[in-house]
Structure formats: structure tokens, C-alpha cells
Amino acid sequence: MYGRIIGSGAYLPARRLDNHELERMVDTSDEWIRARTGIVRRAIAAEGEYTSDLAEAAAREAIAASGVSLSQIDLIIVATTTPDLVFPSTATLVQHRLGIRGCPAFDIQAVCAGFIYALDVVDKYMRSGACRCALVIGAETFSRIVDWTDRTTCVLFGDGAGAMVIKSDDEPGILSTHVHADGAYKELLWVPVGVSTGNAEVEAGRAFTRMKGNEVFRWAVTAMSDIAVEALRHNGLSIEDLDWLVPHQANVRIIQAIGKRLRLPPEKVVVTVAEHGNTSAASVPLAFDTAVRDGRFKHGDLILLEGFGGGFTWGSALIRY
Numbered sequence: 636m637y638g639r640i641i642g643s644g645a646y647l648p649a650r651r652l653d654n655h656e657l658e659r660m661v662d663t664s665d666e667w668i669r670a671r672t673g674i675v676r677r678a679i680a681a682e683g684e685y686t687s688d689l690a691e692a693a694a695r696e697a698i699a700a701s702g703v704s705l706s707q708i709d710l711i712i713v714a715t716t717t718p719d720l721v722f723p724s725t726a727t728l729v730q731h732r733l734g735i736r737g738c739p740a741f742d743i744q745a746v747c748a749g750f751i752y753a754l755d756v757v758d759k760y761m762r763s764g765a766c767r768c769a770l771v772i773g774a775e776t777f778s779r780i781v782d783w784t785d786r787t788t789c790v791l792f793g794d795g796a797g798a799m800v801i802k803s804d805d806e807p808g809i810l811s812t813h814v815h816a817d818g819a820y821k822e823l824l825w826v827p828v829g830v831s832t833g834n835a836e837v838e839a840g841r842a843f844t845r846m847k848g849n850e851v852f853r854w855a856v857t858a859m860s861d862i863a864v865e866a867l868r869h870n871g872l873s874i875e876d877l878d879w880l881v882p883h884q885a886n887v888r889i890i891q892a893i894g895k896r897l898r899l900p901p902e903k904v905v906v907t908v909a910e911h912g913n914t915s916a917a918s919v920p921l922a923f924d925t926a927v928r929d930g931r932f933k934h935g936d937l938i939l940l941e942g943f944g945g946g947f948t949w950g951s952a953l954i955r956y
């Protein structure tokens with residue numbers, strides 16, 4: 636059995652923070668942000684609005700689009716770097732809000748590659764027959780781990796959630812997933828404190844993202860180009876067979892560089908970074924849902940989803956829509 640995506644959903648918090656507002660917060664300009672990143676605005680969660688709220692809203696939309704009943708869902712995975720609580724997991728919080736009981740529910744932490752890691756797990760559950768209907772969510776309140784006085788990072792990130800309902804089917808669906816990690820690059824992109832290493836720093840609100848942007852940029856382009864080739868080769872397909880690429884939305888220049896390396900026409904690449912910013916684990920399902928709802932994806936299309944994030948972690952999922 637394979638996993639087939641039968642519904643998707645998305646949620647963005649109501650508040651939009653545009654580049655002009657950022658000009659008043661740090662020494663930056665709308666022109667610099669647009670030219671260097673392609674970002675125009677991003678959504679920011681309201682005070683008291685948590686990752687589980689965003690996840691639940693996206694999940695409800697995906698479930699409605701799929702037509703399945705809540706009782707059919709037998710696996711829930713939330714990919715997030717910004718869980719509501721240390722524990723229990725955000726997945727169990729969402730499970731409870733949806734009124735589902737008993738099925739496995741857990742979080743995955745692979746930063747911006749988290750949603751791809753979640754698809755990798757779902758694919759394995761489906762192929763083994765251990766699950767028949769999975770709810771997979773990428774949700775982040777990344778604004779909570781951004782230093783709003785650091786112009787090199789605060790202009791990049793946003794909050795949001797995307798979700799998919801994936802049902803087992805004897806036709807793929809998910810053709811293959813490939814995930815990778817290399818922990819040698821920890822200090823290029825990280826939040827250098829945590830519960831075990833420095834709870835005091837977390838409590839003091841100093842748990843912020845730090846990044847060596849240039850080096851991450853180069854790595855992201857190479858890794859996301861290489862995994863596209865890996866996924867297509869594995870399935871005996873070529874770049875000409877691909878209808879759509881849905882890459883992690885971190886920077887439009889990274890996305891353009893990947894397209895160029897792969898010789899993929901820009902019109903085949905889904906780009907939402909202008910409106911969303913980098914929403915980490917939510918970025919790929921948010922972009923996916925955007926293209927579903929504007930009617931770009933047609934039944935039978937070959938779509939490659941790709942993520943890249945801190946760790947480093949990276950991966951792809953090749954699907955037949």
C-alpha cells in the first residue's frame with residue numbers, strides 16, 4: 636500500500652507584518668529584504684495564539700477537504716520546532732482538540748525539513764500497513780524564537796501551519812521519500828539554548844535563532860538540487876517528467892538557484908515566500924496547499940516536495956497527485 640494525499644489545508648495568523656513595519660524596528664529596508672530574500676510580508680501569531688492553534692485550524696481545513704471522518708484518522712504527526720510545551724507533544728494537544736482518542740500522535744523535530752521527515756514516517760507506516768489514514772501537520776510560531784532586534788534573521792521568518800490527510804491506496808501516492816542529516820553543521824543555524832542546556836536562558840526569553848546566512852544559503856542550494864536528482868533517479872524519472880517543484884520557502888534566490896541548477900522552468904516551481912516568509916516546518920505544506928487551492932495541481936501531476944533546515948537536515952518526497 637502507498638500513501639495518497641487526499642486533502643490539504645492551511646492557516647495563517649491574521650496579523651501581517653510587512654517590510655515597511657520592519658523598517659521601523661531594525662536598520663533595514665523594504666528594498667533590501669525584497670532584493671535579498673523575495674519576502675514582502677509574513678504572518679505573526681497573536682499573543683496567546685500557539686502552535687497547536689495554528690495546527691488545529693490547518694488540520695480542520697485538510698480534513699474537510701479530504702472528506703474523511705475524524706474516526707478514520709489513525710495516525711497524527713506534527714512537525715514543529717516551536718511546540719506549545721516541552722511535553723506533552725503538540726500532536727497530542729491537536730488530537731485532543733479534534734476529539735480523536737487512542738491513535739498514535741507524536742511530534743517530529745527536523746526544523747525546516749520537519750514536514751518532509753513526517754512524510755517519510757507516514758510513507759513507512761502506510762507501506763507496512765500500520766496505518767490507513769494519517770493527519771500530517773507542519774506548524775510553527777517561529778516568531779517566538781526570533782530576536783526582533785537582529786536584522787540578519789528577523790526579516791526572514793513567519794508563523795503558519797499547513798496540513799495534509801494521507802490515505803492508504805494501492806496506487807501511489809507517495810512514490811518515494813529520501814531524508815538526510817549531518818549534525819556537523821549545528822552552529823551554522825541553531826538556537827543555542829534549550830531545556831537541558833540552559834533553561835534559565837529560555838525563561839529569560841533569550842532562546843533565539845542564530846544563523847550564518849551565507850553558508851546556509853550555499854548548502855541549501857546544493858542539498859536541495861542533489862536530492863531532486865536523487866529522488867528522480869530512484870524512480871527512473873528525469874527532470875522533464877516533473878510537473879511541479881515545491882521547495883522549502885526560505886529565500887527566493889535559493890529557490891531560483893535550485894531551478895537553474897536543475898534546468899527547471901520557473902513556471903514549474905511553486906513560490907510563496909513573498910507572502911509567508913520562512914515558516915520552517917509549515918513552509919512546504921503551506922506552499923502545497925496554495926497551489927492546490929489555486930488549481931495549479933492536476934490529478935496525475937508529478938510533484939517533488941523538498942525541505943532543508945537546521946542540523947543540517949534535508950529531504951524530499953516525490954508524489955503522484
Ligand code: ACO
Nearest residue numbers: 663667671746747786787790848849851852885886944945
Ligand atoms: N537589512 C539590511 N542589511 C542587512 C540585513 C537587513 N535585514 N541583513 C543583513 N544585512 C547586511 C549585512 O550586514 C551585510 O552588510 P555588510 O556587507 O556591510 O557586512 C550585507 O547586508 C550582506 O549580508 P549577507 O549576509 O552577505 O547577505 P545575503 O545576500 O547572504 O543574504 C540572507 C542574507 C538573506 C540571510 C541569506 O544568506 C539567506 O537566505 N540564507 C539562507 C537562509 C536559509 O535558507 N535558511 C534555511 C533554513 S531555515 C531553518 O532551518 C530554521
